[in-house]
Amino acid sequence: MIAGLLTGIAASPLTRAALRYGATGLAVLLFLLSLRRSGERTGRLAERLETSEKINDVQRQMLEAATRRPRDRDELAERLCDGRF
Numbered sequence: 001m002i003a004g005l006l007t008g009i010a011a012s013p014l015t016r017a018a019l020r021y022g023a024t025g026l027a028v029l030l031f032l033l034s035l036r037r038s039g040e041r042t043g044r045l046a047e048r049l050e051t052s053e054k055i056n057d058v059q060r061q062m063l064e065a066a067t068r069r070p071r072d073r074d075e076l077a078e079r080l081c082d083g084r085f
Helices: 002-011 013-067 073-082
Strands: none
Touching: 002 013
């Protein structure tokens, strides 16, 4: 019964053309949805990269500040007396 229906659908040229256009339209729709999802993923990755760069800059500034700090109390007292702190 099902085979007879499928044979009848495949035999009609108008139905075959409609199926062909329908399949093409579905393929285009799926491609566009995939493209949109890929763009969203790329946007999230770019945002994550930007955040990581900001964090790295702050950490680098903290490390640079740590290299300029006084090593002990005596050096701190000298800097305070000299007005360099």
